[in-house]
Amino acid sequence: MSTAINPRQLLEDMFRAAIESAQPHHGIPRHLPAPPRGRLIVIGAGKASAAMARVLEDHYLGSLSGLVVTRYGYAVPCSKIEIVEAAHPVPDAAGLKAAQRILDLVEGLTPDDLVLCLISGGGSALMPLPLPGISLEDKQAVNRELLKSGASISEMNCVRRHLSAIKGGRLAAACHPAKVVTLLISDVPGDGPCDIASGPTVGDPTSCEDALAIVRRYGIQLPPAVLETLASGRGESIKPDDPRLAGSETHFIATPMMALEAAAAVARQAGIPAHILGDAIEGEARDVGKVMAGIARQVVRFQQPFQPPCVLLSGGETTVTVRGNGRGGRNVEYLLSLGVALDGLPNVHAIAGDTDGVDGQEEIAGAILAPDSLARAWEKGIRPKDALADNDGHGFFGALGDAVVTGPTLTNVNDFRAVLIL
Known part of the structure; x- marks a missing residue:
């Protein structure tokens, strides 16, 4: 079933569904x-x-x-x-x-x-x-x-x-x-x-x-x-x-939970079981990335707590303690940390973005991570760990052509994260 899936397309479709679910025309008339x-x-x-x-x-x-x-x-x-x-x-x-x-x-x-x-x-x-x-x-x-x-x-x-x-x-x-x-x-x-x-x-x-x-x-x-x-x-x-x-x-x-449920429906329609881990996950973005990488590895190696194929969804607002001079962005910092921790683990793809279309102070919503993202970065002379240390997630994913740009979404239900395991 998973061989017919286009990972990037599915991740982007889920993100768009999350944003669409939070548009005001869905909720205002009844209130x-x-x-x-x-x-x-x-x-x-x-x-x-x-x-x-x-x-x-x-x-x-x-x-x-x-x-x-x-x-x-x-x-x-x-x-x-x-x-x-x-x-x-x-x-x-x-x-x-x-x-x-x-x-x-x-x-x-x-x-x-x-x-x-x-x-x-x-x-x-x-x-x-x-x-x-x-x-x-x-x-x-x-x-x-x-x-x-x-x-x-x-x-x-x-x-x-x-x-x-x-x-x-x-x-x-x-x-x-x-x-x-x-x-x-x-x-x-x-x-x-x-x-x-x-x-x-x-x-x-x-x-x-x-x-x-x-x-x-x-x-x-x-x-x-x-x-x-x-x-x-x-x-x-x-x-x-x-x-x-x-x-x-x-x-x-x-609310963020409504957005996650909309994304889960898209995944299930594509034949991929979806699991919502939480709509209020906080903490340092790079730490949350490491934890999510650990969960993804457990799924891949031991089929626990879920069997692949599956998608792990989460929301909430992470934080970034700025120490470097990079372009920032809490979603791309999370995603870069996730990528470094996964170290090219096959069949694991991810997206992270702010549903308002702006991650940090950049007019960029977020980015997409693929199993070959780190390898492509090394080919360009970019060291992923150095980019993470410099808080330069936007620079990293921008150089790979993997930034996600939505423009103004006219809504905001916080951050959206999906890890797709095929």
């Missing part, structure tokens, strides 16, 4: 609220927020207005909702201005009004409105330090929530007494609402002291104003039991 007695204000942020806004306009029968902010290149034309583009992952002035305008839009609402908030991954950087005393430059510096620290996405967002005038429940509190309905596309392990875009409309159970502990744990250097905000407790966020959040609703439109 649209009834028209309010007052106004409907639409706000939001994230890489999928513009696509979500367009679906909302196409399906909502009442009148509406609003503003959402998305990543540069991710805008989708809307007629009633204003779309603003800003920078990600390091915020810029456009995001700062958009965040302030969003707060201005929800000022002075009444109990008859309804705020529909469209939130997806990337919203933390796209709404970088800092607390008083913290500058945009301070926020940019903190983001850069967090991105290279090796901290998990949950830890990074804990710090961000306590420096923001809009995250950590503050946006929902600003909407009070209007009702708030939040539609979420999850890009975080565990689907915690307070971690998606740093939770602008949900209560935050963490504290300034928790944020400081993360800073100390990773040796993150903070600007003086940021350190003072955390140390003084001035950055405390809105807690889950705050009465201003009473009555707020949250609905998931797409």
